[in-house]
Amino acid sequence: MTPIISLARASLTVALAVSLSSTGHAQSQPKPATEATKAANREMQQRLNFNDRDDFDNATRGLIAKPDTLTIKGDKGNVVWDLEAYKAFISVDKPAPDTVNPSLWRNALLNMQYGLFKVHDKIFQVRGYDLSNITFVRGDTGWIVFDPLISAETARAAYDLVSKNLGVFPIVAVVYSHSHVDHYGGVRGIVDEKDVEANKVQILAPEHFTEHAVSENVIAGNAMSRRAIYMYGALLPRNAQGGVNGGLGQTTSTGTTTLIEPTRMIKKTGEEATIDGVTMMFQMTPGTEAPAEMNTYFPQFRAMWMAENATNTMHNILTLRGAQVRDALKWANHLNETIDLYGAGTDVKFQSHHWPIWGNTNIIDYWKKQRDMYKYIHDQSVNLMNKGYTGVEISNMVKLPPELDRAWFNRGYYGTLKHNTRAVYQRYMGFYDGNPTTLDQLPPEEAAKKYVEYMGGAAAILQRAKADFDKGEYRWVAEALKQVVFADPSNRDGKELLADTYEQMGYQAESGPWRSVYLQGAYELRNGVPDAGGINTASPDTIRAMPPEMTFDYFAVRLNGEKAAGKKIILNIDFSDLKKPYSLVVENGVLNYAARSAPDADAQVTLTKATLDSIQLGEITPEQAITTGNMKVEGRREAFVEFVGMLDKFPFWFHIVTP
Template sequence: MRKVTSELFGLGILMLSVPFAAVAQQADNYSFTADSKAATSFTRDANKAVYNQLDFNNKTAFEDSRKGLIAPLANNGVIDGGVFNAPGLNFMQDKQAPESVNPSLWRHAQLANYGGLFKVTDHIYQVRGQDLSNLTIIETKTGIVLYDVEYSPKALAASIALYEQHRGKKPLRGVIISHSHADHFGGIDGIYAAGLAKPEDFKSGKIPLIAPQGFLEEAVAENVSAGNIMVRRASYQYGNVLQPGERGIITGALGPALANDNSGLPIPNKSITKDGEKVTIDGVDFVFYLAPQSEAPSEMVMYIPQWKALSMAEDVNHLQHNIYTLRGAQTRDAKVWAKYIGEAVARWGGDAQVQFGPHTWPVWGNQNVVEYLKNQRDVYQSLYDTTLRYANYGYRPDDIAEHAQLPKAVFNQWDNRPYYGNTRNNLKSTYVRNLGWYDGNATELARYPDAERGKRYVEAMGGEQKVLDAALASFKKGDYRFAVDLLNNIVAYDGNNKDANYLMADAFEQLGYQEENALYRNWYLGAAVELRKGGITSNGLSTTSPEVIAALPPELFVNYLGMLVDQIKAEKAGNATINLKLSSGAKFALDLHNGVLNRVPDFQAPKADATLEISQADLLAFASGKSSLDELESAGKAKITGDKAAVGKLNGIFALNLKNNMNLVLPLQPENRVK
């Protein structure tokens, strides 16, 4: 039997040729159970091989990640209510990697999970290890500016309390949000809990709340419009469905874990719209440059000239990032990502003395900062150039991902390892970003969806037992990738074959144990939990609470409701033109036409069937079925003029009963299917 290893990624995952013949007797000595399994010999060998591929004697990162520690996290980093468990995520400190964890990922967890209050440099402090992202506190002339505010309000409040315990309570002079991802703004309500500000302080502009151009639109598109499915996928990606431990979550890579909490949504009162824009807050100059379509659709980097302090936001980290994130989002542009980092080297390479960011740990000293930036730049430029070069030779995305040769001088550096962004995924994603999902093989155009395809494959192979036997043969030879591929043909349409479910879970588990990428590990192990439990219940993550939806700017709010219209029910309700007047003063022309709720902002139709005057909160209550129009009218919360029956056509057409417990491997549950 010939073994083929991938030198490209250094993962040590064994790819073995496996016979397809049915081997029924294999099942006689295999335990098809729901229990978690230990690492197999193939996994042990794969993980041992990693020690020979990377320089584990280099301890620089350990020194840097602990530099400037003022105090450990309060209460050992535990936030009650199951929000955060820092001790559970630091069990790996000062220990050797077990057989069930890739040693490179174990090493990174020892670095990324280490938390406390740190001094970055004079005037700049960070709380790390309390959420997936850092809280950076910048001390100004008479107060503080908060730079990114974590995902969880409870985590943010704990971080602020830790800072105040050691540096004193100072008035809040400003908030800066670097980009449109929830782990950087979701904790906004923690500012209120900490007593630093009130919501009206931001609404009035008394305290500047600064974000890049397009922030709110992109934040809503990602975390509200697509929020239900994205947060479900995020619970697998970040390991929120797993327990900390050698067979569970090790790290979130960018930080220890995503706090298990509901996020908020800030409304900026100041947008950065041009490169080089300077904002002075309480005696400190902040210079901003826009970096859209890099790590986020709306992102900006920042330089503080007085202190020669640079923050590249999430465009540089002590790891390789995602071109496409598994939780689902717009595919990013590796080419412009590299360009922004290159421009930073040209712009600040002669001056910057420290680089700090909302994830991982800082870099100190001009020479180190420049080398760090150049190395990160090289990752994204290499991904782009390699993908396009191979594509122009006719390679398909999967072939590029498996066979492209990349420079070890770039990809074997600790700061560029694939702890968060998987190199194979990044190559495929760069192909899709530039050429789309279609690889040129017409077979892709005719492909059935998984369930229909699976039924036909299983029938062609001679039934489910034949497929199970072939998958078990693959499993016993260490080819876990092919085992799950075979078993998916059953599981895609039949969630009741326990042997198939449990064997698929076991194979996913071994793939997770071998993974250097934290997100792939979490996803593989989360898939195993789903298969063993027959589905996973909902989790504590949410970016679409009723409070967040009701507080959206009017146009984004109305667009959100339009997205949730059940168009089959709306088609049966019939056509209607309705002028909507919200209590905020916003106006819309709603045209319910052929089942589609079209909306035109800042306009009133001259020949509307009716006019509805109502607040956003009450319109949301009506749309979600919590209040009827009659009840709202009687209470004076809604006013209808014209044809009341036209407004009545909106009744029952909104599908707001989204559940956050959908299967992602097993067939979709009946309660989650579109009715």
């Protein structure tokens, strides 16, 4: 059995122990910016107010200390975080290169402001040590920590920086703001689970946190992880023609992802907790940026922690790696509730990405414009949807009003207006745009061959595409050349010109993920699909937190329907440690399960949940578990073997820009 891949947004990161030069392909070098790209980036430079330096003042305010260099390594000497790769070419004294959108370059400059910062007399943040921030709130005797990053190694390094400069104090509580891995994955780097079990450390989280933390990407984890390679630019070199910025932060760490389950679930808005002399009031915001999420207000400090509901960018209504569509209207409504409940009493707003904002007037203006951005996206997309426009049409029609569009914190560094408006359409209307032609479309390869035939053949398309490329009409060139590549993936000229096209689109992209998507697509067209590298699948902590039901749901997804057709297999699974029996039934090409034994089972399988976890993690095979006595199979053993043989192993490096 293959291990489950469960990556909640960031590790997503898919820690790839591979560089572009190690994939076994002859490397094609990136191209410079064309005149059309230079012109587009100059237009962006002229359109936005780059003289506004407020963000730079906020991003550097309160700096206490930072190391001269920031490279964090794991226990085996492996690099899990390297800001130096970015510092080599990103500097405030350097203008945006021709190959980088100047607005994205500005965002990268801001995210490069790293170190230990004072937010309030009692609140401190370490920024630039991972995709997310880690926050330390000073109590009477120790620290309350908010969102301990992705990796244990980066969280530990941040705690060391705090201890060195602010004194050595114990951690008395950890608060997970929401169920994405960049907000809990480093917890074991700063907390010993024995202290949690001994009630020395409390761990708070929003209701249903654990369920969503371990489940969000289990079912579709393999596909999401492959697409995350594109979204986060995991394989791109760090330079002006490669990975520059991830929007929410520079990139994601690739260390040890962990999880300690919460000791207290927060269930309703207004619920309070006082820990070590610090009073916290919680605002529940489920269904916004994450299915389980909460903001935290500190009345003693007149400070508001916004989790990831209000960062200094437009966020995703639908993330490009794939996920369930978020609710833009609910997001706006929760921000409105934040203003109503806590607006008058807030003097500093801070969150799990980017830098804080100080001053009540500034904060209220910020909250209103973030609220209205999401509501405008929702309302205008639905308005046009009700006039008969499709998602693609809507994405080309909706423009933010100037007062929202010009606010730097509303710019599309992570989410974008174009894909967020399509996401709203998808939430209400689904994949079908209402046109009969799109109801039963040909597969891409079949359609491409007919397109190429109708357009006069590949040579004719390439001739026209080259002319349009020279005019800077990259969106259309990409559309046309996609047909050439899918009709004949061996057409080298088509792939090269399409790669050149994606590259220029990446150079113009204001969104970090869009840039990564385009540049990774260009790389794979030129060099082929990578075939090496270690994928950082779900951590052992995540697997152990999965209930049996979630594991069986994943088995059902892995079941090959064609192999299972016409078969009937009944297995009883008895967890000796949980004292819970289950039955698995393969029939009609599907797998169903029940929390009871079946009287007519083909085989009885007895094992502990820990043994099943080890099988899920790929640490042992079922055969090894039987040989060592960790798993016992009674009855028709071949039925169990046959069942295992029906479970597919998903290929990670499937093709995306080629068929």
